[in-house]
Amino acid sequence: MFQTAFTLTLTQFARTLTLPERLQRSPVRNLTLEALRQRNTALDALFYDVKVITPEEAFYISGSLAAEGSIMIVPPSGGAKLTLCETLEEFVVRGGQEARALAAAGIGGSALGAAAFARNVANAIGAPVAVVVSGYGLADIITEAFGGHFFFGHLKGLRPIFEILDDLAGRPQFGVADENGGEIAARSSLNTRTVRALLADPRLSFRLLAGHSKGNLVISAALHDLCEEDEARAAQLAETVKIITVGTRIAMPPTFSDVVDVIGEWDWFGEMNSRPFIPADQRIPHAWHHTNTDLNGHLPVTSVLKQILATAATSEKPETAPALHVVAKPEASAAATTETVVPSPTEPPMRRPATIKKVKEAFSNGTLPDVPPMQADFSGETQPPKPH
Structure with missing residues (x-):
């Protein structure tokens, strides 16, 4: 718990140092929101495993804790430091093409919480992860006042209106804020537009x-x-991508059938915001909504994802290595029997063992073994659609 407290304190101290610079632009907006942003960072320190973020990384992202739409490249622990990018093009230039997973965090929406969740995912797959910062602005204050902290899924129709008000108040433009996406972009929040642009x-x-x-x-x-804007790209993505939701069950487009919904056994908060018609695929015993491994009742993201991906890897289409048996030629004598090797029709094929190492190699190479192009997923098989 000491490392969590130290990371939070360092982040908030560094954030305070950058306040004069931020007040030079939209001073009223920033003064109004700063206390709430600090509060949300503290919430993320409780709900996310922030100790996996190094002090150097925490200091580095402190000035962009609420930069909605910005993108981070988060490698596994012990490797390179995370990278903060303000635009999609910067993300690609700075190595975003190496990311094999895309993450999105919730709760306070701070960069610290997003980085911590992405690091947990990166440690599970052994490869860099892209994550979009949700931020906290005027739109969040209004949504929160309407009960959005508890019923955010049911208020998504009002959110874009609040986003427009935030833009008028001088919100910095990160991610794909200047994207010319037409009507669909106009009704989407900034972090949603950025996630969609990454997927497209x-x-x-x-x-x-x-x-x-x-x-x-x-x-x-x-x-x-994405399904509305580019149906072909969505169909292509649906054939290769796996979706794992943690903490809430939200309906995905029917095209995306490879979805695993995970929730804690004690997670009443997640249940309140989940769609009741979507069953949970995994209920983690004695777990609540938070993922902070320093606290009791946490949902261990890294180990849960490793288990899900390893289980999916075991359902890969196996390479058959037929067992062998001996058939003697009828004309051969007992003293000099000539043996002919033929496949046995009765003995089962050998299955290659699936390991976490194979899952990590799949992410790092961008391909999965023995799976045809454009049909690869973590199971290697077409799965029946899941009701979403």
Whole structure:
């Protein structure tokens, strides 16, 4: 718990140092929101495993804690430092093409919480993860006043109106804020537009989408928008991507059938914001909504994702290595029997063992073994559609 407290304190101290610079632009807006942003960062320190973020990384992202739409590249622990990008093009230039997973966090919407959740996912797959910062602005204050903290899924229709008000108040433009997306872009929030742009970009190849809490709503909205804008790209993505939702069950487009919904056994908060008609695929015993491994009742994101991906890998189409048996030629004598090797029709084929190493290699190479192109998923088989 000490490391969590230290990371939070360092982040808030560094954030205070950058306040004069931020007040030079939209001073009223920033002064109004700063206390709430600090509060949300503290919430994320409780709900997310922020100790996996190094002090250097926490200091680095402190000035962009509420930069909605910005993108981070988060490698696994012990590797390179995370990278903060303000635009999609910067993300691609700075190595975003190596990311094999896209994450979206919820709760306070801070960059610290998003980075911590993405690091948990990166540790599970052994590869860099892209994550979009949800931020906290005027639109969030209004949504929260309407009860959005508890019923965010049911208020998504009002959210775009609040986003317009935030833009008028001088919100900094990150991500794909200047995207000319027409009517669909106009009714989407900034973080949703950024997630959709990442999924639509042919230069990027994500094999996993992982969300927690409100982040699942962002992923769902982005996928629905993508299906409306580019049906061919959505169909291509649906054939190769796996979606894992943590903490809330949100309806995904029917095209995306490879969805695993995970929720804690004690997670009443997640149940309140989940769609009741969607069954949970996994209920984690003695787990609540938070993922902070320093606290009791946490949902261990890294180990849960490893288990899900390893289980999916075991359903790969196996390479058959037929067992052998001996058939003697009838004309041969007992002293000099000539043996002919033929496949046995009765003995079962050998199955290659699936390991976490194979899952990590699949992410790092961008391909899965023995799966035809454009039909690859973590199971190697076409799964029946899941009711969403």
